[in-house]
Structures are given as structure tokens and as C-alpha cells.
Amino acid sequence: MNLIDFFLEPLSYDFMVRALATTLIASIVCAVLSCWLVLIGWSLMGDAVSHAVLPGVVLAYIVGAPFALGAVVFGFLAVALIGAVRDTSRVKEDAAIGIVFTTLFALGLVLISVTPSQTDLNHIIFGNLLGVSWADLIQVIILGAITFAILVTKRRDFTLYAFDPTHAHAIGLNPKILGAALLGLLALTAVVALQAVGVILVVAMLIIPGATAYLLTDRFGRMLVVAPAISAACAVIGLYLSYYLDTASGGMVVLAQGAVFALVYLFSPRHGLIGTRVMSTRRRRALASAQ
Amino acid sequence: MTTAISVHDVTVHYGDVLALDHATLEVQAGRVCGLIGMNGSGKSTLFKTITGLVRPDSGTVRVNDESPGRARKSGAVGYVPQSEDVDWAFPLSVRDVVMTGRYGHMGFMRHARRTDHEAVDDALERVELTEYANRQIGQLSGGQKKRVFVARGIAQGATILLLDEPFAGVDKRSEATITRLLRELADAGATVLVSTHDLHALPDLADEAVLLMRRVLMHGDPDEVLQPDNLALAFGLDVLNRGEN
Numbered sequence: 001m002n003l004i005d006f007f008l009e010p011l012s013y014d015f016m017v018r019a020l021a022t023t024l025i026a027s028i029v030c031a032v033l034s035c036w037l038v039l040i041g042w043s044l045m046g047d048a049v050s051h052a053v054l055p056g057v058v059l060a061y062i063v064g065a066p067f068a069l070g071a072v073v074f075g076f077l078a079v080a081l082i083g084a085v086r087d088t089s090r091v092k093e094d095a096a097i098g099i100v101f102t103t104l105f106a107l108g109l110v111l112i113s114v115t116p117s118q119t120d121l122n123h124i125i126f127g128n129l130l131g132v133s134w135a136d137l138i139q140v141i142i143l144g145a146i147t148f149a150i151l152v153t154k155r156r157d158f159t160l161y162a163f164d165p166t167h168a169h170a171i172g173l174n175p176k177i178l179g180a181a182l183l184g185l186l187a188l189t190a191v192v193a194l195q196a197v198g199v200i201l202v203v204a205m206l207i208i209p210g211a212t213a214y215l216l217t218d219r220f221g222r223m224l225v226v227a228p229a230i231s232a233a234c235a236v237i238g239l240y241l242s243y244y245l246d247t248a249s250g251g252m253v254v255l256a257q258g259a260v261f262a263l264v265y266l267f268s269p270r271h272g273l274i275g276t277r278v279m280s281t282r283r284r285r286a287l288a289s290a291q
Numbered sequence: 292m293t294t295a296i297s298v299h300d301v302t303v304h305y306g307d308v309l310a311l312d313h314a315t316l317e318v319q320a321g322r323v324c325g326l327i328g329m330n331g332s333g334k335s336t337l338f339k340t341i342t343g344l345v346r347p348d349s350g351t352v353r354v355n356d357e358s359p360g361r362a363r364k365s366g367a368v369g370y371v372p373q374s375e376d377v378d379w380a381f382p383l384s385v386r387d388v389v390m391t392g393r394y395g396h397m398g399f400m401r402h403a404r405r406t407d408h409e410a411v412d413d414a415l416e417r418v419e420l421t422e423y424a425n426r427q428i429g430q431l432s433g434g435q436k437k438r439v440f441v442a443r444g445i446a447q448g449a450t451i452l453l454l455d456e457p458f459a460g461v462d463k464r465s466e467a468t469i470t471r472l473l474r475e476l477a478d479a480g481a482t483v484l485v486s487t488h489d490l491h492a493l494p495d496l497a498d499e500a501v502l503l504m505r506r507v508l509m510h511g512d513p514d515e516v517l518q519p520d521n522l523a524l525a526f527g528l529d530v531l532n533r534g535e536n
Contacts, residue, residue: 039381156401160391163381166372170342171395171447172364218427220382 010243018137019129023235023253025144026196027205031231032151033189034210035223036182040162043207044094045079048101049183050190050202052078054108057124057191062115068143068191075187076180078104105199127198127250129239136195143192147185158182159220196235197250204254205231212261215271230260294356295320295451295482296341301350303336310336312505313350318484320450323477325497325513326486328525332503334486338453341484342368354451362451366395369444371454374436379429385439386424389414392447414446418472434465441472452476454485458492470496490517 010016037046056074057067078100085096112121123131132140151158157178160168165175186206193202213227238253245252269275296318303311311333318324326334339345340352343359354362362368369392392414393407403411415421418438423431428439437457444452452473458466466489473483473496485496493500493513500516502509502525509516509524516522 039378153400156391156394159383160394163378163383163388164372164391166342166344166376167370167391167443168394169344170363170368170370171366171392173394214382218382219384220387223382 007240010240015130015132016239016243018132018134019249020236020239022132022137022140023129023196023239023249024232025140026193027209027231027235027253028228029144029147029151029189030193030202030205031209031213031228032148032224033182033185034206034208035213035220035227036158036162036210037186037206038210038214039220040182042182042186043203044097045082045183046186046206047203048078048082048097049075049186050193050206051101051199052104053187053190053194054105054124054199055111056108057194058108058111058115058121061121062111067139068188071191072184072187074104075183075190079183108199123198124194125198125200126248127194127196127201129196129249132195140192140195143188147188147192150181150185154178154181155224197253201250201254204257208254208257208261209234212257212264215264215268218270231257234260293320294318295322295354296484297351297353297356298337298340299351299353301340301347301352303333303340303345303347309505311340311347314503314506315350316501316507316510318482318499320482321477321480322498323473323483323485323496325493325500326484326503327488327490327493327500327516328486328503332525333505334503335455337503338370338455338484338486341451341453342370364395366447367450369447369449369452371437371440371444371452371457373455374433374460376455377428377436379436381428383428384425385420385428385431385442386411386415388428388439389442389446392443392445392449395447410446410448411442414442417445417475418442419468432465433461434468437461437465437469438472441469441476445476450480451482451484454483456486456488458487458489466492490522493517 011020037043053071053074056070060067060070081100082093082096085091085100086093115121157173160173161175161178168175168178189206190199190202193205197205209227209231210223212230213223216226217223234256235253238256239249241247241256242249242252264272266273267275294317296316298314298316301311301314314333314337326337328334336345340347341354341359343363352359355367389411390403390407393403393410394401397403397407415424418441420435420438420442423435428436431439441452457469461469470492473485477483487493487496494517497513499511500513501507502516502521504525509521
């Protein structure tokens with residue numbers, strides 16, 4: 001089989017075309033958002049929100065409302081509850097996050113177990129790339145486009161919010177609204193990505209691409225290009241591998257991202273483990289020979 | 292002379308903790324004012340009431356004879372944060388950070404126009420960081436790092452500059468550079484409020500000094516405020532160790 005066939009053969013199936021489109025959109029939108037999440041230190045928050053949307057999505061399914069609505073409502077509910085537990089008790093933030101999101105996630109599982117048509121809803125948890133319908137794909141396209149457009153047009157404000165919210169406030173921006181907007185977009189993104197990899201693995205797509213790009217560049221503008229590029233490449237690689245190896249597609253996509261992160265972690269010229277070791281050895285040798 | 296900062300009878304609580312207790316302070320335009328007091332004396336809170344980040348329980352704050360909210364919208368107040376409050380590994384260049392000073396002047400997408408680039412170039416030149424413009428902010432010395440944020444205030448066009456402990460972790464030479472820079476800005480009409488632990492440098496730096504202990508204990512000439520008896524009021528001990536002589 002030549003290379004062209006290798007890429008084209010799976011696409012002769014409609015379900016693979018839809019799967020590829022869904023993964024690409026989800027991976028790109030998640031990757032763009034992840035650049036801010038890893039810099040603000042919101043990785044755990046991303047984990048929490050992406051899990052906590054589960055009951056919202058199930059309830060939306062039951063009443064026939066859009067998934068995005070249920071997800072955003074429960075996303076904000078989770079953040080509000082985490083803040084309330086943290087601020088009004090002696091429990092620390094990481095524990096508050098752990099308590100709130102696992103409880104909401106459990107609520108989602110219970111709701112799924114009592115809702116007829118279980119096969120559909122279990123796909124929310126593990127993702128079901130190969131079962132994406134045209135209607136699902138259209139929803140992913142619309143939500144993905146909205147999220148992407150807001151993130152890109154307001155990217156400078158979000159970056160300033162991440163870097164120095166006090167200055168943002170001092171020059172008349174509203175840091176609270178910017179933070180809330182990012183959290184809302186996080187919930188929307190979770191809906192986009194759960195089609196692709198499921199609720200459990202969404203957090204990987206929300207952290208790994210940004211963290212990987214952060215190890216490759218010292219310019220935020222470049223992170224915003226590098227992260228989605230890596231993420232999209234991993235989506236394609238993961239999906240094709242899962243097709244030919246007959247493995248779980250969502251899992252393969254995340255494994256590909258994890259593998260790329262490991263490579264970058266080791267070999268990134270400026271911030272990789274080996275690169276920084278080599279540089280410090282060289283510096284030491286230069287110092288020694290100078291003496 | 293016009294009053295740039297006016298804090299009148301301001302009280303602030305955080306929960307049960309009293310942070311400012313009927314504090315009153317006026318700083319005229321074109322002056323450098325040094326703010327000294329122990330940790331927890333309310334220095335940061337005073338800054339936050341001036342930027343409008345904290346709303347006082349009682350009392351009034353006026354900035355350039357406007358409410359802090361209005362002054363904020365016009366970009367009048369520039370803020371230089373403490374080093375420990377900044378993520379120096381953040382992937383931004385010196386130029387990127389200074390450009391954020393211009394955001395209040397830009398449109399919805401914060402797209403930089405020629406005037407913005409020129410303002411940033413000018414600001415970088417003023418603080419002598421032009422050659423470092425494309426460095427990532429973590430790859431600077433302590434004094435250069437401070438100057439980045441002063442440049443941001445200049446690019447912003449701030450008429451009031453608040454600096455929180457600008458000399459912590461800064462070598463003597465950079466300290467002199469920053470002191471000279473603040474003096475130039477004040478001579479050009481800006482008002483500079485600096486909180487500092489560095490009492491020895493205060494007379495060179497500031498036109499006036501304020502001794503804060505939740506309320507303003509004293510406000511006057513630096514040499515006078517730094518008299519051991521006065522410092523004892525705020526710190527409870529002779530911090531300059533001059534008593535033995």
C-alpha cells in the first residue's frame with residue numbers, strides 16, 4: 001500500500017470523514033484555549049469543568065435542550081461551588097476542586113444510569129468518534145467556530161488577564177468578566193471535545209498542547225500557532241493509528257499528544273531536559289577552560 | 292499646584308481585619324512621595340483603593356479630581372507590581388509587556404497602530420531598554436525588570452505612577468537609575484507614589500514621605516519623617532540603628 005492509499009482509504013468511509021473533522025476541530029479549539037489555561041495555572045480547573053459538565057449534558061439530553069447550554073450552566077455551577085467551598089471553609093482549593101467535580105461527575109453517571117437510551121450517553125464519557133452523526137458534527141462546527149472566534153479576537157485581553165490582572169483593571173478592562181469568559185469558553189470547549197475523546201480525556205486536550213508549546217517557545221503569539229498545529233497533527237496521527245491498529249480512537253489521539261509532549265520535554269532546544277543539561281555543561285566547560 | 296491623589300478619611304476592612312483606619316493623604320502633582328510602614332501597615336491596600344481595586348468602607352478617594360473608576364478608564368494610573376507578583380517565565384517579550392500599557396487606547400481587538408508603536412519605542416528609550424526589547428522578560432536583571440513596568444506606565448501615558456517595593460532585589464546601580472528616572476518623570480509633571488523598605492535611600496528618592504500604620508502617622512519632609520522617634524511610632528523599634536551614636 002502506498003502512502004496516498006494509506007491516507008485516502010479510511011476516508012472512503014463517511015464515518016471516518018466525520019470523525020476526522022470532529023477531532024481536528026476539537027483538537028484545534030482545545031489547543032488554543034490550553035495556551036491560557038497552562039499559563040494561568042488553571043489545569044486543575046480545566047479538569048474540573050470538563051468533568052462537571054457531564055450532568056448538564058445529560059439533563060440537556062433528557063429535556064431536549066442544546067448540550068452546550070447544559071454544559072455552560074454546570075461549568076459555571078462547578079466554578080461557583082469550588083469558590084464557595086474554598087472561601088467559606090478551611091478546605092484548600094485543590095481539595096475543593098476535587099470534591100466538587102467528582103460529585104458533579106458522579107451525579108452525571110447516576111443520571112445516565114437512570115436515563116433510557118444508555119448507549120448514546122455512555123459515549124459522552126469515553127467519546128465515540130466513529131459514531132459521530134452529521135448533526136453532531138454540525139454542532140461541533142458551530143460551537144468550535146464561536147469559541148475559536150472569541151478566543152482569537154480577544155486573545156490580547158485574555159493574555160493580559162493571565163499575565164497581570166491588576167494592570168488590566170488599572171487601565172479600565174474588567175478582569176472578572178475576562179476570567180468568567182474564559183471559564184464559559186472552557187465549558188463550551190468541553191462540549192466540543194467530548195464528542196471526540198469523551199469527558200474523561202477532554203482535560204488532556206486542554207492541557208497537553210499548551211504545555212508542549214510552552215516548552216518550545218518564549219513568545220505567546222507563537223504558542224497560539226504551535227499548540228494547535230501539534231494538536232491537529234496528533235489528532236490525525238492518533239485517528240489513523242486507531243483505524244489501522246483497531247484501537248480506541250479517543251485514547252489514541254491523547255496517547256499521540258502525550259508522546260509528542262515527552263519528545264519535546266526531552267529534546268526542546270531551549271527548555272527541554274537534554275538541551276538545558278547540554279547548555280549548562282557547555283557553560284561549565286567554557287568557564288573551566290577560561291581559567 | 293493641583294492635587295493628584297486625595298485620600299480622605301478612608302477605612303477598609305478585609306472581613307474582620309482592619310487594613311486602613313481613617314487614612315487621610317494628599318499628594319500634589321509632580322511630587323515623588325515615599326510610603327513607608329511595616330508589612331501589613333496597609334501600603335498595598337492604599338494602592339488598591341487608588342486604582343479602584345478595593346472600595347473603601349467609608350471615606351473618599353479622588354484621583355486627578357475624579358473617582359478612581361473614571362481615572363481608571365482614562366488610563367491615568369500606572370502600576371508597577373512587586374517582583375514576586377509577576378510570573379517572569381511568562382512567554383512575553385519586553386516590548387509585549389510595554390505594549391499592554393497601550394491597550395486602553397486601542398480598539399476592540401487591541402490592534403497596535405503606529406502611534407502605539409511609537410509610544411512603546413519612546414517609553415523603551417526613556418528607560419534605556421531599547422536593545423532588550425525582544426528579550427523574554429525573565430532574561431533581564433532585577434533593575435531592568437522594574438524598568439519594563441515603568442516603561443509600561445510611560446507608554447500608557449499615566450500621570451500617576453504607583454510602585455510597590457521597586458527596590459527589592461535591585462542592585463545599587465539600578466536603584467540609582469530608577470531613582471533618576473522617577474525624578475525625571477515627576478519633573479515632567481507625573482506624580483509618583485513609591486512604597487519602600489529602603490529607608491536609607493528615601494531622602495534621595497522622595498520629595499516627601501508618608502509613615503503609614505493603617506492610618507497616616509506622619510506626612511512631611513523625608514528627613515523629618517525618618518527621625519528615629521517617628522520611625523519608632525510606625526515600626527516599634529529604631530530601624531536605622533542610629534540610637535547608639
